[in-house]
Amino acid sequence: xxxxxxxxQRRRPRSALPWLATPALVxxxxxxxxxxxxxxxxSFTTWDGIGSIRATGLTSxxxxxxxxxxxxxxxxTFLVMAVSWAVQTPLSILLGTFLAGxxxxxxxxxxxxxxxxxxxxxxxxxxYKALLDPNFGLGAGLDIQALSRDWLGRPGLxxxxxxxxxxxxxxxxxxxxxxxxxQQIPKSLYEAAQLDGAGRVRQFFSIxxxxxxxxxITSSTLMVVGSLTFFDLIFxxxxxxxxxxxxxxxxxMYKRGFQASLMGPASVIAVILVLVGxxxxxxxxxxxxRDAGAxxxxxx
Amino acid sequence: MTTTLTKTRRPQKVTQxxxxxxxRPATRRRNWLGGLAGWLWLVVVAVPLYWTLITSFxxxxxxxxxxxxxxxxxxxxENYRLVIESDFLQYFLNSVxxxxxxxxxxxxxxxxxxxxIVRGWRMRVLRAMNGLFLMGLAIPLQATIIPVYLIxxxxxxxxxxxxxxxxxxxxxxxxxxxxxxxxxxDVPKELFDSMRxxxxxxxxxxxxxxxxxxxxxxxxVSIFNALTIWNGFLLPLVLTQSPDRRTLPLALWTFQGQxxxxxxxxxxxxxxxxLPVLVLYAFGRRQLLSGLxxxxxR
Numbered sequence: 197x198x199x200x201x202x203x204x205q206r207r208r209p210r211s212a213l214p215w216l217a218t219p220a221l222v223x224x225x226x227x228x229x230x231x232x233x234x235x236x237x238x239s240f241t242t243w244d245g246i247g248s249i250r251a252t253g254l255t256s257x258x259x260x261x262x263x264x265x266x267x268x269x270x271x272x273t274f275l276v277m278a279v280s281w282a283v284q285t286p287l288s289i290l291l292g293t294f295l296a297g298x299x300x301x302x303x304x305x306x307x308x309x310x311x312x313x314x315x316x317x318x319x320x321x322x323x324y325k326a327l328l329d330p331n332f333g334l335g336a337g338l339d340i341q342a343l344s345r346d347w348l349g350r351p352g353l354x355x356x357x358x359x360x361x362x363x364x365x366x367x368x369x370x371x372x373x374x375x376x377x378x379q380q381i382p383k384s385l386y387e388a389a390q391l392d393g394a395g396r397v398r399q400f401f402s403i404x405x406x407x408x409x410x411x412x413i414t415s416s417t418l419m420v421v422g423s424l425t426f427f428d429l430i431f432x433x434x435x436x437x438x439x440x441x442x443x444x445x446x447x448x449m450y451k452r453g454f455q456a457s458l459m460g461p462a463s464v465i466a467v468i469l470v471l472v473g474x475x476x477x478x479x480x481x482x483x484x485x486r487d488a489g490a491x492x493x494x495x496x
Numbered sequence: 497m498t499t500t501l502t503k504t505r506r507p508q509k510v511t512q513x514x515x516x517x518x519x520r521p522a523t524r525r526r527n528w529l530g531g532l533a534g535w536l537w538l539v540v541v542a543v544p545l546y547w548t549l550i551t552s553f554x555x556x557x558x559x560x561x562x563x564x565x566x567x568x569x570x571x572x573x574e575n576y577r578l579v580i581e582s583d584f585l586q587y588f589l590n591s592v593x594x595x596x597x598x599x600x601x602x603x604x605x606x607x608x609x610x611x612x613i614v615r616g617w618r619m620r621v622l623r624a625m626n627g628l629f630l631m632g633l634a635i636p637l638q639a640t641i642i643p644v645y646l647i648x649x650x651x652x653x654x655x656x657x658x659x660x661x662x663x664x665x666x667x668x669x670x671x672x673x674x675x676x677x678x679x680x681x682d683v684p685k686e687l688f689d690s691m692r693x694x695x696x697x698x699x700x701x702x703x704x705x706x707x708x709x710x711x712x713x714x715x716x717v718s719i720f721n722a723l724t725i726w727n728g729f730l731l732p733l734v735l736t737q738s739p740d741r742r743t744l745p746l747a748l749w750t751f752q753g754q755x756x757x758x759x760x761x762x763x764x765x766x767x768x769x770x771l772p773v774l775v776l777y778a779f780g781r782r783q784l785l786s787g788l789x790x791x792x793x794r
Contacts, residue, residue, distance in 0.1 A: 215612075217612040219605040227644060227665070228637060234640070234647075305538055311541065311777070314777045316728075318727070326763060469636055469638075
């Protein structure tokens with residue numbers, strides 16, 4: 197103990213520091229950490245959102261785990277995650293590489309690309325809902341058969357629309373990340389490759405892509421963890437439908453909790469959501485040896 | 497361009513195909529695929545935006561008959577009048593109160609915490625706090641909405657603007673601390689040391705030295721958080737109830753529920769709610785972009 201008090205006394209002028217961090221800690225604990233623990237606790241209760249909360253052990257867990265809705269929601273969540281990743285990543289790398297060029301017109305394009313990122317998911321979803329309307333939307337107005345389908349009324353199409361709108365909203369952001377990544381690749385690597393006679397395509401696969409490794413991991417982490425939170429977009433666009441074709445976990449949680457007033461089972465879904473998010477973050481971190489957060493604090 | 501080139505080259509021998517390329521190693525060849533993707537993506541991004549904008553000026557009666565990609569010959573502000581008369585000024589004010597009310601404290605407390613974490617990295621308490629904040633980045637905070645709802649009810653804040661502000665602050669802290677700590681770490685140690693020699697305490701050093709030197713980062717984090725909170729939908733959906741507590745995204749959604757068939761009016765509402773953000777984008781673009789890249793791709 198005396199060994200601890202020694203250096204602490206010497207550093208007394210600094211002892212004010214933890215106090216500076218306290219306000220943030222209190223707010224974060226109060227409205228993020230406590231709720232996180234609370235959601236575990238609530239998953240062992242029965243509550244309708246208004247009345248009293250009763251502890252009912254594993255009832256909610258049993259209910260959710262035997263419900264075929266859960267594997268379906270997990271599957272849809274996984275599909276949205278995987279397909280949106282597979283669509284966004286190649287396109288973002290391509291556009292990022294393109295934007296990394298120094299030509300002025302590319303900077304102008306970059307300004308336009310980023311507009312969707314500024315808009316709320318609610319605004320985007322509502323605009324697309326109107327635009328895709330089979331009777332009054334863009335396709336119907338132009339009288340093009342291929343475009344005037346019942347986009348949001350058929351399971352396969354609705355899923356495709358969700359992926360498209362997600363990509364529309366987020367590809368620009370990831371392009372920006374890749375643009376930054378590409379611009380940090382030393383020019384000398386390309387010059388050396390050119391002297392060796394490597395073509396444009398070869399340069400891309402032998403230099404650009406390997407050099408972007410950490411950027412790819414960062415961007416993928418954000419995409420994958422972010423895809424768990426596509427709540428507002430899907431909620432407004434399809435409400436999880438048609439049927440439950442686009443009912444992802446976050447939506448499943450909301451509908452069980454706030455529409456069906458089953459807070460217990462909804463909390464179980466929330467716990468699963470947290471575990472999936474944490475698991476994915478750890479997995480991606482192991483994959484790359486570092487992640488978006490830790491790398492910056494440790495590497496700076 | 498490409499076709500003419502290949503046509504003239506075709507008579508040549510296949511082995512010579514590579515030679516003109518190799519003869520000019522200094523210039524980088526054009527990225528055709530990237531260029532194509534770049535212009536295509538411009539169309540993909542611009543068409544829905546353009547359609548939304550021009551349709552919002554069309555009279556409802558004209559909307560169904562006209563070509564959707566041609567602007568109306570006699571544009572009308574009728575749709576915008578309907579939107580504004582539907583209390584959108586109130587919703588706009590609510591959004592401003594929630595955004596400013598959350599961003600200012602969120603950035604202030606995050607800055608203090610980031611300062612403490614950087615300056616007191618030796619202290620185990622602060623490293624633990626940092627770890628806690630980092631954890632917040634990996635967890636989808638939406639998953640905590642049910643207990644947040646419960647806490648807000650217990651605090652008797654349900655259906656009020658503070659109900660939206662408090663969780664918004666908490667959710668903004670992890671990323672803000674991360675980015676701000678990154679920038680504070682770049683401040684030369686000697687400056688801190690000289691402040692201490694001059695007898696300044698941490699509080700003075702924080703506001704007199706660290707804050708001015710990381711001003712761009714503070715601005716960036718503020719804009720980023722403002723955008724997230726301004727566009728937030730889940731918190732107002734779950735934590736408020738009365739029409740006069742609605743923020744813009746929620747109001748947009750209920751407006752569509754009410755006037756869904758009046759497409760031009762819905763799109764006018766979309767444009768109106770987006771306008772303030774686009775103005776912000778026009779003025780703060782550089783800060784916003786540098787912040788996004790500093791936060792994620794360094």
